[in-house]
Amino acid sequence: MRIAIGEFAHETNTFCPGVTELAAFKSTSWSEGPDILSRHRGVRDDLGGMIAAAERLGIELAPTLATVTQPSATIARHAYETIRDTLLARLQAAGPVDAICLALHGAGSAEGIEDVEGSFLAELRARVGPAIPIVVSLDLHGNTTEAMLAHSSAAFYCHAYPHVDRFDRGAEIIDIAARIVRGEIRPVRHLIRLPLAIPPSTTFTGPAQRINARCFEWEAHPGVLDCSFTHGFPHTDVSVICSSVLVTTDNDPGLARRIAEDVAALIVDTLEDFQQPLPGADEAIAQALAATVLPVIVAEVSDNPGGGAPGSGTHLLRALLTANAPDTCFGFIWDPTTAAQAHAAGAGATIEVSLGGFTDALHGAPIAAKAYVKSLTDGRFKLVNPMGAGSIVDLGPMARLIIGNVDVLVGSRRSQTLDAQLFLLHGIDVRTMRIVALKSQQHFRGGFQDIAGTIIRADTPGFTTSKLTLLPFRNIRRPIWPLDPLPGRQAWSHWSEPLPASSDPDV
Numbered sequence: 365m366r367i368a369i370g371e372f373a374h375e376t377n378t379f380c381p382g383v384t385e386l387a388a389f390k391s392t393s394w395s396e397g398p399d400i401l402s403r404h405r406g407v408r409d410d411l412g413g414m415i416a417a418a419e420r421l422g423i424e425l426a427p428t429l430a431t432v433t434q435p436s437a438t439i440a441r442h443a444y445e446t447i448r449d450t451l452l453a454r455l456q457a458a459g460p461v462d463a464i465c466l467a468l469h470g471a472g473s474a475e476g477i478e479d480v481e482g483s484f485l486a487e488l489r490a491r492v493g494p495a496i497p498i499v500v501s502l503d504l505h506g507n508t509t510e511a512m513l514a515h516s517s518a519a520f521y522c523h524a525y526p527h528v529d530r531f532d533r534g535a536e537i538i539d540i541a542a543r544i545v546r547g548e549i550r551p552v553r554h555l556i557r558l559p560l561a562i563p564p565s566t567t568f569t570g571p572a573q574r575i576n577a578r579c580f581e582w583e584a585h586p587g588v589l590d591c592s593f594t595h596g597f598p599h600t601d602v603s604v605i606c607s608s609v610l611v612t613t614d615n616d617p618g619l620a621r622r623i624a625e626d627v628a629a630l631i632v633d634t635l636e637d638f639q640q641p642l643p644g645a646d647e648a649i650a651q652a653l654a655a656t657v658l659p660v661i662v663a664e665v666s667d668n669p670g671g672g673a674p675g676s677g678t679h680l681l682r683a684l685l686t687a688n689a690p691d692t693c694f695g696f697i698w699d700p701t702t703a704a705q706a707h708a709a710g711a712g713a714t715i716e717v718s719l720g721g722f723t724d725a726l727h728g729a730p731i732a733a734k735a736y737v738k739s740l741t742d743g744r745f746k747l748v749n750p751m752g753a754g755s756i757v758d759l760g761p762m763a764r765l766i767i768g769n770v771d772v773l774v775g776s777r778r779s780q781t782l783d784a785q786l787f788l789l790h791g792i793d794v795r796t797m798r799i800v801a802l803k804s805q806q807h808f809r810g811g812f813q814d815i816a817g818t819i820i821r822a823d824t825p826g827f828t829t830s831k832l833t834l835l836p837f838r839n840i841r842r843p844i845w846p847l848d849p850l851p852g853r854q855a856w857s858h859w860s861e862p863l864p865a866s867s868d869p870d871v
């Protein structure tokens with residue numbers, strides 16, 4: 365058996381100014397052909413899972429294109445078209461395959477195309493015809509559309525947030541594709557799109573964990589291939605924002621619908637628990653200083669580059685510098701100019717910096733400070749967070765500055781902070797610190813849950829705030845909770861797998 369694999373993933377935050385150019389994909393992660401195998405083999409991501417499963421099952425892989433970049437502004441139209449055309453050309457050059465497995469995201473938008481995945485899958489299906497199974501993995505922050513399902517044979521979302529199960533989903537789609545090819549299963553799906561924009565919520569605890577538990581109970585039911593609660597991505601202004609339930613059974617549409625309705629009802633019943641008031645910067649630092657179980661991880665959720673925010677915001681950093689407590693650190697703020705300034709001055713120098721705050725007014729003004737250059741690095745390290753473990757992170761030239769009592773890491777490329785390796789790279793053992801501040805929404809839990817004595821999430825003014833009613837939505841479909849009162853059951857949108865022509869009930 366021969367299966368084509370590939371990846372095209374972008375979480376688009378249309379609130380970000382400008383567009384995401386092709387160069388962003390090329391410079392972040394762009395592999396073609398066999399390079400995909402060498403880059404992702406052994407890595408805990410979707411492609412790593414696909415490669416491991418194929419090698420275990422004796423399936424030959426035809427690698428096409430794999431590209432991702434940091435969540436950011438709307439994808440430039442020519443960038444999307446280049447990615448699409450490259451993947452399709454690689455697929456054609458690969459020759460005959462029995463199935464196609466792709467890692468996608470589900471919240472991609474390009475100029476003039478608000479549902480990139482649905483549009484791409486429609487073109488792919490038109491190209492390869494109806495007979496070849498197309499099985500995709502998706503991010504639970506995807507805003508599921510009917511087009512994504514209509515033009516794929518099966519779709520499997522990661523269940524965990526942090527996404528520590530991406531490797532498992534990658535392996536699963538290879539396994540499912542192989543079973544479809546062998547005629548062992550016939551996936552049929554039922555989708556319920558719910559008019560909800562829920563704030564980013566971990567599945568390690570709280571309401572999302574309880575809903576997942578119900579999904580996993582259903583997955584143990586005979587004939588059920590998958591039961592997914594997708595959170596959706598609310599930090600973007602497109603009409604298709606939703607949470608959803610997607611249930612896949614082996615040729616049992618009635619069961620798929622029944623389960624989807626059960627889980628959807630549980631989500632609606634649990635909804636108020638998703639509203640978690642979060643402290644602002646000053647209050648978060650005050651809480652951290654009062655905490656007794658150390659270290660305290662303070663995550664600035666609202667300036668999360670992992671959701672499209674710049675990562676150069678200064679609100680939380682300013683509060684930490686004002687507190688000026690010993691054994692506190694911040695890792696990291698995106699500021700290539702200051703990083704370059706520190707590299708030019710050299711370790712041991714003292715420099716006057718204007719830190720962060722250079723992208724817009726919302727994320728805070730620059731911080732003027734005198735900083736001691738403690739150490740300088742190339743910003744490269746290997747991730748240990750179970751989400752993506754083994755992959756190389758490259759944050760460009762970095763500096764560890766000391767401002768007052770606070771250690772501040774400065775990076776040249778945007779990213780959220782996923783684990784403590786970043787701090788180790790600069791000589792900081794976070795286990796010895798009182799406060800470790802960073803920028804991330806929930807993914808940091810994957811890397812820090814075993815280290816953190818206390819976790820505090822801070823919601824400062826920023827593009828990825830959990831206060832969704834503050835975002836300037838224009839295109840989102842209304843009514844939608846929490847911007848409007850919870851719409852009734854009549855507002856649930858159903859999609860079912862079309863029945864094959866041979867089984868049309870014409871008797």
Ligand SMILES: [Zn+2]
Nearest residue numbers: 503504505527
């Ligand atoms: Zn996600």
